[in-house]
Amino acid sequence: MPELPEVETIKKALEQNLLDQTLSAVEVLNPKLRFKVPTKELKALVDHKIISIRRRSKYLLLDFSNALTLIIHLGMTGRLLLDGKSYKHDHVILTFKSGQRLTYNDVRKFGLIDICQSGDLDNHKLIKNLGIEPLESKFTKANLKEIFSNKSKSIKLAIMDANLVVGVGNIYASESLFESKISPLRQASSLKEFEIENLRKAIIKTLKAALKAGGSTLKDFKHLSGDSGYFQHSFLVYDREGQACKNCKKAIIRIKQQGRSTFYCTNCQK
DNA sequence: AACCGCGCCTGTTCGC
DNA sequence: TGCGAACAGGCGCGGT
Numbered sequence: 001m002p003e004l005p006e007v008e009t010i011k012k013a014l015e016q017n018l019l020d021q022t023l024s025a026v027e028v029l030n031p032k033l034r035f036k037v038p039t040k041e042l043k044a045l046v047d048h049k050i051i052s053i054r055r056r057s058k059y060l061l062l063d064f065s066n067a068l069t070l071i072i073h074l075g076m077t078g079r080l081l082l083d084g085k086s087y088k089h090d091h092v093i094l095t096f097k098s099g100q101r102l103t104y105n106d107v108r109k110f111g112l113i114d115i116c117q118s119g120d121l122d123n124h125k126l127i128k129n130l131g132i133e134p135l136e137s138k139f140t141k142a143n144l145k146e147i148f149s150n151k152s153k154s155i156k157l158a159i160m161d162a163n164l165v166v167g168v169g170n171i172y173a174s175e176s177l178f179e180s181k182i183s184p185l186r187q188a189s190s191l192k193e194f195e196i197e198n199l200r201k202a203i204i205k206t207l208k209a210a211l212k213a214g215g216s217t218l219k220d221f222k223h224l225s226g227d228s229g230y231f232q233h234s235f236l237v238y239d240r241e242g243q244a245c246k247n248c249k250k251a252i253i254r255i256k257q258q259g260r261s262t263f264y265c266t267n268c269q270k
Numbered sequence: 271a272a273c274c275g276c277g278c279c280t281g282t283t284c285g286c
Numbered sequence: 287t288g289c290g291a292a293c294a295g296g297c298g299c300g301g302t
Contacts, residue, residue, distance in 0.1 A: 002296095034278070034279095034296090034297085034298080035298090058296080073296085073297090074296095075278095075279095075295085075296055075297085076279090076294080076295050076296060077279090077280085077281090077295090089280090106279095107279075107280055107281070108278080108279040108280055108281085108294095108295085109278075109279055109280085110278070110279070110295075110296060110297080111296090125298090126297095126298085150272095151272085151273095152272080152273080153272080153273065153274085157273090157274090160296095160297095162296085162297075169295080169296070170294095170295065170296085171295095258273095258274060258275070259274090259275065259276080259295090260294095260295070260296095261293095261294085261295090
């Protein structure tokens with residue numbers, strides 16, 4: 001599934017391919033994504049140019065020359081394709097004057113497409129409460145300490161909470177906690193400063209490693225982008241229930257936290 | 271206010 | 287072997 005590193009990779013590829021291009025048509029084959037696709041509003045983008053492309057959390061933001069911003073979230077299984085072909089589960093097609101076609105394809109329809117005034121983006125309900133970007137300068141020990149200080153929920157849920165830290169999904173949460181030797185069950189507020197710092201470094205390390213892997217696997221973005229399973233061979237704990245911990249050889253266990261699987265080593269993570 | 275569980279959706283895996 | 291049940295998960299939403 002698209003995680004922050006993959007969304008970042010897609011963002012760069014979109015930049016290379018679609019920047020300065022003028023939209024010529026919007027086709028909504030199926031408006032039933034996570035939220036109803038605002039077909040009529042999207043048509044307002046026709047004849048306007050993409051002037052910049054950004055990423056915030058796992059949202060892709062395409063700024064158009066008429067001061068509207070297209071918001072795209074890929075959810076679990078969303079893909080953006082530029083290969084000009086048609087596939088099952090294609091939902092939205094943007095055609096450009098250059099002839100290029102950007103297709104939004106999504107098996108499970110957990111993704112979303114929305115639009116807003118560029119100037120109002122920071123007030124958009126999906127954007128306004130987003131937390132710290134882990135690969136940017138505000139992701140500091142001090143800020144994390146502040147964020148975690150009054151949180152009674154578990155550290156795993158805390159780092160997955162996009163209102164606190166963005167981009168850490170279920171996989172990277174388990175991986176980062178293993179990397180920093182912290183139990184996913186610990187209360188967020190119970191972390192010592194050195195643990196917060198270890199976790200901070202682990203999140204950065206994990207995301208950067210995945211970004212690197214995503215970058216190499218997805219360089220043929222023109223043909224297809226999506227979940228190529230690029231990082232799965234590097235998992236230390238995720239999806240490794242019953243297998244030996246790569247550090248101490250004890251069996252990795254799986255628990256459920258808020259309905260989501262968490263994988264960890266009870267020996268290495270305290 | 272903070273937190274937790276639900277539901278969306280479909281392809282894949284699992285168990286009988 | 288075949289079929290239905292369970293599972294996977296990002297994340298907004300509603301209930302507590």
